[in-house]
Amino acid sequence: MGWEEVRYGCIGEHLGHSFSREIHTMLGDYDYRLCELAPEEVESFLLAKKFCGINVTIPYKQTVIPYLDEVDPAARRIGAVNTVLHKNGKLIGYNTDYYGMRALLLRAGIDLRGQQVAILGSGGTSATAWAVAQDAGAAGIVRVSRHPKKEGDEIGYAELYRRADRIGAIINTTPVGMFPHEEELAVDPTAFAHLCGVADAVYHPLCTSLVCRAAAMEIPATGGLYMLVAQAAKAAELFFDDLSMTEKTEAVFQRILWQKQNIVLIGMPGSGKSTLGRRIADLTGKAFYDSDALIEARTGMTCGAYLETRGEEAFRLEETAVLREVSQKSGCVIATGGGAVTRRENTDMLMRNGVTVFLDRPLADIRPTAERPLTRNRELLERKYAVREPLYREAADVIFPVYGSPEEAAGRLLETLRRTPEKGGNVICGKY
Helix, strand or coil: CEEEEHEEEEECCCCCCCCHHHHHHCCCCEEEEEEEEHHHHHHHHHHHHHCCCCCCCCCCCCCHHHHHEEEEEHHHCCCCCCCCCCEEEEEEECCCCHHHHHHHHHHHCCCCCCCCCECCCHHHHHHHHHHHHHHHCCEEEEEEEECCCCCCEEEEEHHHCHHHHCCCCEEEHHHHHHHCCCCCCCCCCCHHHCEEEEEECCCCCCCHHHHHHHHHHCCCCCCCCHHHHHHHHHHHHHHHCCCHHHHHHHHHHHHHHHHHEEEEECCCCCCCCCHHHHHHHHHHCCCCEEHHHHHHHHHCCCCHHHHHHHHHHHHHHHHHHHHHHHHHHCCCCECCCCHHHHHHHHHHHHHHEEEEEEECHHHHCCCCCCCCCCCCCHHHHHHHHHHHHHHHHHHCEEEEECCHHHHHHHHHHHHHHCCCCCCCCCCCCCCC
């Protein structure tokens, strides 16, 4: 698609994983398109002035400024523009990221008043975070960069760790931890003894490694999806001079989160993961993936035969490879193998894009079978349960008692998930 066709949309260099079009479609009945531009195309796009309103994302939030006829005072103060209106022949720049980040912090309960705030990154979004933190009453703000400038407020990561005991909040505006490098960690929050909150502008995955680790510390921790929705709603308000757009923020956020978040089922063999998973997928329209079935397709052997001939360690390696691939998907139902939780990297991967549900079926209701070599008799089943049950509970966002028919249990689980506070990546993580 050529940029001549864009009336409302988003320009950026790489937009393959953007949620913006889906969000704007939920906000209103207007044609919103994603337009990838190479650096040398930005000038022509802006000078042509064929659009009505656009959002601007990485790496052009500062690039566009010289081509604008007017820049809103708030955007000029920040030094970054993410929304441009074409009005009466003029291009006018705004920064709705400010509104989005402020809304994100408020919703997550992250109070920056009196805190020493570390902002990771030195691009346009970091400038937005600086303005938000300053206006929120932060006691001090430092910008952290891999290559800090000698002048100004930038420091390196080594210096950040040296100041760890002073830092009260961390805001990540770098792409570290973004798909497809979701295992990367911007900083280790456990090194900061006095953290009261962590926010990450990354929204894919929903819960970055940084946010997952911070949430495990039982502090407010949030990913960037709500910020994305809130800034989009504010941009739509500017596009159409329609104050009702920002009133839709929460409803649109809930819809996009439900669409993008995976439902991950963990529990003992025989607890009902595959059966419930298929029924939930049917009820929600989400795709269904069974990790054991994927392993069998990958190896050409049943899981039982593979365990018998290759051993458990080899099986676990195959399982991790399968879970790494499926955990990167969005909006699906995943039934895991009973022993998936024995490797921490598996649960870490699954938690980034999913809400994890422990199917807590009473052990007395689970029957050993010869098809499962590791739990083929009652004694082996009980031994495995004793080891795994604490791991299931540790990994679970939701602990779900399994009873009744599959149809009844699936309905109860969906109702439970709809009542469950969103987890880590956009919310406060916890056990429910």
